[in-house]
Amino acid sequence: MSRVIESDVCIIGAGITAAMVAERLAERTGASITIIEAGQRTASLAERTNTRARMLAYGENPYPNDHIPDQTGTGNMYRQMVVGGSAMHWGGAIPRYSPEDFRIRSLYGVGFDWPISFDDIEPYYQEAEERIGAAGEQGPEDCDPRSKPYPMPPLPLSYNLARMREWTDSAGIPFWTQPWARNTEPYRGRNVCQRCDTCAVCPTGAKYTPDFAFDQLLAQGRIDLVTRTLVRRLALEPGTDRIAAAEAVNRDAPAEPIEFRAGTFVLAGGHAWSSHLLLLSGNSRFPDGLANRTGNVGRYMTGHWYVSGFIDLPMRLYPGIFANNSLLTHRFASPGPLDRYVRHDIRLWESDVGRAPRLRNGDGSLLWGDEIMADWRERTDSGATARIRSYYDVLPDRDSRLTLDGSNTNALGDPMPRIDYRPAQTSLDLEGHTHKTIFGRFEHLARAAGGSMMSTRTSRLWEHPGGGCRMGDDPATSVVDRWGRTHDHENLFVVGAPTIVSSGCANGTLTFCALSLMAAEEMEKGLNG
Amino acid sequence: MPRSRRSFLKQSVATVAAASVAGCAPDGDGESGAASDGGTRGAAPGTKAIRLPAHTLRAVGETVLPAELGDDGRERAVAAFERWSDGLEPVAELAHPYLVPETRYSGPDPRPGWAAQLQGLEKECRARFGSELGEIDVAGRRKLLAGPVGQAGTGLGSPSNAGHVAVALMAHFFRSPTATDLCYGRVIAKQQCRGLDGALGEPVHVAGSEGGAP
Numbered sequence: 001m002s003r004v005i006e007s008d009v010c011i012i013g014a015g016i017t018a019a020m021v022a023e024r025l026a027e028r029t030g031a032s033i034t035i036i037e038a039g040q041r042t043a044s045l046a047e048r049t050n051t052r053a054r055m056l057a058y059g060e061n062p063y064p065n066d067h068i069p070d071q072t073g074t075g076n077m078y079r080q081m082v083v084g085g086s087a088m089h090w091g092g093a094i095p096r097y098s099p100e101d102f103r104i105r106s107l108y109g110v111g112f113d114w115p116i117s118f119d120d121i122e123p124y125y126q127e128a129e130e131r132i133g134a135a136g137e138q139g140p141e142d143c144d145p146r147s148k149p150y151p152m153p154p155l156p157l158s159y160n161l162a163r164m165r166e167w168t169d170s171a172g173i174p175f176w177t178q179p180w181a182r183n184t185e186p187y188r189g190r191n192v193c194q195r196c197d198t199c200a201v202c203p204t205g206a207k208y209t210p211d212f213a214f215d216q217l218l219a220q221g222r223i224d225l226v227t228r229t230l231v232r233r234l235a236l237e238p239g240t241d242r243i244a245a246a247e248a249v250n251r252d253a254p255a256e257p258i259e260f261r262a263g264t265f266v267l268a269g270g271h272a273w274s275s276h277l278l279l280l281s282g283n284s285r286f287p288d289g290l291a292n293r294t295g296n297v298g299r300y301m302t303g304h305w306y307v308s309g310f311i312d313l314p315m316r317l318y319p320g321i322f323a324n325n326s327l328l329t330h331r332f333a334s335p336g337p338l339d340r341y342v343r344h345d346i347r348l349w350e351s352d353v354g355r356a357p358r359l360r361n362g363d364g365s366l367l368w369g370d371e372i373m374a375d376w377r378e379r380t381d382s383g384a385t386a387r388i389r390s391y392y393d394v395l396p397d398r399d400s401r402l403t404l405d406g407s408n409t410n411a412l413g414d415p416m417p418r419i420d421y422r423p424a425q426t427s428l429d430l431e432g433h434t435h436k437t438i439f440g441r442f443e444h445l446a447r448a449a450g451g452s453m454m455s456t457r458t459s460r461l462w463e464h465p466g467g468g469c470r471m472g473d474d475p476a477t478s479v480v481d482r483w484g485r486t487h488d489h490e491n492l493f494v495v496g497a498p499t500i501v502s503s504g505c506a507n508g509t510l511t512f513c514a515l516s517l518m519a520a521e522e523m524e525k526g527l528n529g
Numbered sequence: 530m531p532r533s534r535r536s537f538l539k540q541s542v543a544t545v546a547a548a549s550v551a552g553c554a555p556d557g558d559g560e561s562g563a564a565s566d567g568g569t570r571g572a573a574p575g576t577k578a579i580r581l582p583a584h585t586l587r588a589v590g591e592t593v594l595p596a597e598l599g600d601d602g603r604e605r606a607v608a609a610f611e612r613w614s615d616g617l618e619p620v621a622e623l624a625h626p627y628l629v630p631e632t633r634y635s636g637p638d639p640r641p642g643w644a645a646q647l648q649g650l651e652k653e654c655r656a657r658f659g660s661e662l663g664e665i666d667v668a669g670r671r672k673l674l675a676g677p678v679g680q681a682g683t684g685l686g687s688p689s690n691a692g693h694v695a696v697a698l699m700a701h702f703f704r705s706p707t708a709t710d711l712c713y714g715r716v717i718a719k720q721q722c723r724g725l726d727g728a729l730g731e732p733v734h735v736a737g738s739e740g741g742a743p
């Protein structure tokens with residue numbers, strides 16, 4: 001016999017997208033909200049000072065208990081399952097996608113258009129930036145459109161970035177400061193950034209992490225947060241396609257199932273676990289998994305790839321002033337008409353690569369104390385290194401896919417996800433051209449500074465991954481509608497990363513949040529009506 | 530405004546202006562930089578303290594750390610290394626690699642090996658020079674250390690991965706904020722809470738270092 005917990009809204013997962021939905025619904029509806037999180041709480045803000053120190057000293061994970069040992073898939077996916085999700089660890093870079101990202105089929109004849117436009121999502125970008133607390137600089141309007149200013153002024157350029165911006169200006173490429181989820185003013189009770197440069201774990205609370213939102217909602221009595229509780233299945237109301245319950249187990253008492261009943265279910269499990277849960281929830285009406293009548297759940301898994309390098313600059317910089325700030329351009333994400341498709345961002349950081357202290361000099365001779373210092377000084381006296389990186393979009397194939405892996409089960413015997421990403425043939429055909437174009441721009445930048453490329457590399461890591469429940473107007477080719485509502489189940493929403501169509505060439509989380517807020521607005525109609 | 534070189538070296542970089550901001554200094558952190566020694570004192574939870582022979586370690590410090598630190602500076606660097614070593618936890622869970630669904634752990638405890646290396650050095654020294662390591666000149670000590678240190682690669686990576694204690698000591702010092710400031714002759718104070726205001730300006734000189742190396 002299951003224990004039953006009832007609420008108006010049941011949110012599965014307590015990551016950043018869940019925080020967006022919960023906060024908005026709590027403000028705008030009287031609905032009771034339960035959030036179920038498989039993970040537990042990790043280091044509190046007060047504890048992060050010490051976990052940060054240990055991370056710096058020993059490389060230790062600053063978030064103890066941030067994952068579930070037996071709950072692990074195969075393929076390119078995050079490890080974190082914890083209150084706050086991956087956005088406990090995130091860097092907090094929060095660019096918007098470019099208007100072109102939503103219309104690449106219409107504009108360039110490749111990939112797919114989204115069912116929404118940039119103008120549709122723009123107000124929700126703003127709302128997400130206000131909820132998170134975005135500090136940013138307005139870039140040129142033609143490649144950084146926004147209807148209202150950022151809620152906070154940008155992080156200040158460091159001495160290093162200011163010199164680098166003089167250089168990029170001379171190259172004729174507009175760069176501006178990366179927008180960040182880090183406070184440049186006291187914001188919503190959180191501190192101002194102290195430039196301590198360990199943003200993976202922020203000891204001051206200046207970086208937004210979703211636990212702040214949950215703590216506030218808990219203090220207001222607006223949510224119930226049930227932790228260490230894994231949802232194993234979604235169950236239908238007998239004879240209908242409505243979701244009746246989320247069937248879960250508390251990880252400390254797996255023999256005692258819990259049934260969460262609600263009028264509205266929100267799947268906020270992130271890019272991997274959302275499709276996974278739908279596939280796990282197959283039944284006689286939906287043998288291939290819920291929301292999967294047309295077989296699209298787990299398909300079109302997406303992300304972007306990158307190319308990167310290091311540039312040798314003939315200028316004196318001081319690495320360490322502010323390594324966690326960077327310059328950004330979206331000029332090439334909004335390129336105008338193109339003969340051949342290639343879109344990407346470019347980011348620049350200070351770096352000490354090639355200029356760190358070393359044990360041997362260029363001849364391979366062993367160095368001691370003062371010699372190490374002298375060799376280090378010689379290499380930093382009149383030259384510096386910049387790190388450069390471009391994300392470029394990779395269009396997913398339909399068979400870029402998350403499946404259930406019967407050979408890898410958790411302690412409960414449930415198959416774990418396996419993700420086999422696959423780029424569409426178009427992207428493979430374009431890869432050489434993409435690399436050549438971007439490396440050409442890197443070279444151009446390096447030459448403008450009188451410098452040269454030290455090294456380059458390419459990566460096929462699918463960054464800021466999403467997909468698996470992509471949105472669309474046509475149920476034959478998508479899982480959810482533009483609001484994140486599943487085509488097959490009127491009271492089941494999937495929010496954020498899983499619903500994206502493609503992942504553009506910018507960090508994705510702000511877009512995942514904006515999409516979640518769009519979905520929350522649609523949920524409100526049902527809850528207030 | 531230049532800071533006096535003496536006070537710079539004395540203070541190291543742990544006590545920069547913003548240290549009073551909540552979250553900037555770890556519990557119990559004293560004089561030395563949190564970024565370099567972890568701000569830890571005593572053995573890490575669940576581990577037994579393995580002390581490195583202090584006398585020999587100091588003799589190694591005089592051999593492999595920059596003389597420009599002076600006796601005080603080298604003593605502080607060695608003491609910071611000892612605190613760091615005391616706080617080291619073997620097989621600790623490491624920060625997750627990005628987008629890899631695996632948990633990774635640090636290696637086995639390097640300290641018994643390091644302690645044995647220091648004891649071995651003393652034996653070797655007595656056998657070759659008839660006296661303790663601390664009593665022979667630096668050139669002699671370097672002869673003794675050249676073999677084991679020479680087996681290391683070019684870079685100075687994480688000290689806990691260093692095969693030899695002398696390399697670990699060098700890595701610990703040269704990766705510290707103090708070393709960076711000394712190299713550049715500027716107060717950069719990397720990874721310290723510094724506030725946003727000073728970011729744009731060129732870092733101030735460490736006094737005595739204007740126009741080049743201090």
Ligand SMILES: Cc1cc2nc3c(=O)[nH]c(=O)nc-3n(C[C@H](O)[C@H](O)[C@H](O)COP(=O)(O)OP(=O)(O)OC[C@H]3O[C@@H](n4cnc5c(N)ncnc54)[C@H](O)[C@@H]3O)c2cc1C
Pocket residue numbers: 012013014015016017018036037038039078080081082083084085086087088089090091092093094200229230231232268269270271273274277464496497507508509510512627628
């Ligand atoms: C080191 C690092 C740096 C990053 N930096 C950036 C950055 O600078 N900019 C950027 O845009 N993005 C960044 N990201 C990515 C960003 O963190 C993620 O895109 C974002 O946090 C995803 O949020 P989410 O809510 O979609 O999912 P998640 O954060 O994955 O949260 C989902 C939660 O749901 C829970 N859950 C899943 N299934 C179930 C279930 N069946 N039952 C109960 N609970 C369940 C999980 O335990 C998890 O806690 C970074 C990520 C990492 C790891």
Ligand code: SF4
Pocket residue numbers: 182183192193194195196197198199200201202203204205206207324
């Ligand atoms: S640099 Fe700012 S945001 Fe990053 S960890 Fe430090 S205080 Fe937090």
